[in-house]
Amino acid sequence: MRDPAVPVVRVRGLRMRYGANDVLHGVGFEAHRGEVVCLLGPNGAGKTTTIEILEGFRMRSAGEVSVLGADPAHGGEDWRARLGVVLQSWRDHGKWRVRELLAHLGRYYAPYSTPEIPRPWDADELIAAVGLTEHAHKKLKNLSGGQRRRLDVAIGIVGRPELLFLDEPTAGFDPEARREFHDLVHRLSDELDTTILLTTHDLDEAEKLADRILILNGGRIVADGSADALSRQVSGEAEVRWSVGGRRFVHLTTEATKFVYDLFKQHGDAVSDLEVRRASLEDTYMTLVHRAETGGETQLGLQEAGVR
Numbered sequence: 427m428r429d430p431a432v433p434v435v436r437v438r439g440l441r442m443r444y445g446a447n448d449v450l451h452g453v454g455f456e457a458h459r460g461e462v463v464c465l466l467g468p469n470g471a472g473k474t475t476t477i478e479i480l481e482g483f484r485m486r487s488a489g490e491v492s493v494l495g496a497d498p499a500h501g502g503e504d505w506r507a508r509l510g511v512v513l514q515s516w517r518d519h520g521k522w523r524v525r526e527l528l529a530h531l532g533r534y535y536a537p538y539s540t541p542e543i544p545r546p547w548d549a550d551e552l553i554a555a556v557g558l559t560e561h562a563h564k565k566l567k568n569l570s571g572g573q574r575r576r577l578d579v580a581i582g583i584v585g586r587p588e589l590l591f592l593d594e595p596t597a598g599f600d601p602e603a604r605r606e607f608h609d610l611v612h613r614l615s616d617e618l619d620t621t622i623l624l625t626t627h628d629l630d631e632a633e634k635l636a637d638r639i640l641i642l643n644g645g646r647i648v649a650d651g652s653a654d655a656l657s658r659q660v661s662g663e664a665e666v667r668w669s670v671g672g673r674r675f676v677h678l679t680t681e682a683t684k685f686v687y688d689l690f691k692q693h694g695d696a697v698s699d700l701e702v703r704r705a706s707l708e709d710t711y712m713t714l715v716h717r718a719e720t721g722g723e724t725q726l727g728l729q730e731a732g733v734r
């Protein structure tokens with residue numbers, strides 16, 4: 427049923443027009459099984475529009491879209507049961523209790539259980555996985571913002587989705603909750619082979635989570651690659667810092683490994699405080715978005731050719 431060679435998400439030439447306003451201009455990308463793909467871009471870039479089209483909540487103007495082998499515009503209930511969606515906010519009844527709600531929602535997925543993917547996720551196991559065990563019997567209205575967000579994530583994965591959409595999932599999380607959430611995302615992708623498509627404005631989060639980063643700007647994909655690959659394309663040089671005999675040195679090089687090797691050959695144990703730093707995702711993101719906005723090299727990162 428799940429052929430690993432077939433992309434979980436395949437988008438070609440996706441266009442979207444609201445009235446007379448074109449907001450997606452031929453977007454194309456793929457996401458494969460177990461991959462965590464992070465969609466970045468400035469406000470209004472078209473991230474939510476793209477995600478909503480993939481979720482089947484919005485009709486596209488043109489282009490080809492395949493999600494779990496189906497066109498989202500015509501996806502049935504059995505298709506929808508294989509998706510998980512965590513929106514930015516979720517309205518519900520404050521009188522429901524955490525465990526009660528998850529057990530209730532889980533029942534919807536039972537008819538779509540398969541030997542490969544038993545559905546739904548056991549409510550107690552799921553509550554433990556998102557770190558809400560102590561709050562399992564609390565009413566929703568009594569949860570803190572961060573606890574509420576953990577519940578949102580639990581609701582999104584209760585049906586053990588093959589493809590999970592996360593829209594700014596950690597907004598409002600404290601650092602510990604954020605780290606636990608990142609562990610959960612890694613577990614979902616590594617152990618359950620869940621494909622995850624997430625949007626975030628937190629570049630540190632994107633760097634930690636994403637196997638691949640897509641940068642959308644003005645309705646176009648301007649970069650597609652791992653954080654490292656994009657960083658190398660924007661700035662081929664790494665910065666090497668070290669100290670010898672109490673003096674601090676800095677050197678920019680395209681061959682950091684060779685440079686460090688030579689450094690140790692020359693100075694041996696006298697080298698201390700060694701650091702090798704590439705452009706951070708934040709540097710890369712700023713450069714790529716700026717280039718796209720000033721009409722520089724668009725589509726950077728999509729092809730090695732033409733990249734400086």
Ligand SMILES: Nc1ncnc2c1ncn2[C@@H]1O[C@H](COP(=O)(O)OP(=O)(O)OP(=O)(O)O)[C@@H](O)[C@H]1O
Pocket residue numbers: 444449467468469470471472473474475476
């Ligand atoms: N229902 C709508 N009707 C008309 N225009 C819309 C509609 N929804 C979004 N837009 C416009 O489409 C463009 C893309 O919006 P979208 O919400 O997809 O961006 P985004 O990248 O998700 O932004 P943000 O980071 O602010 O959430 C924006 O210019 C927005 O004003």
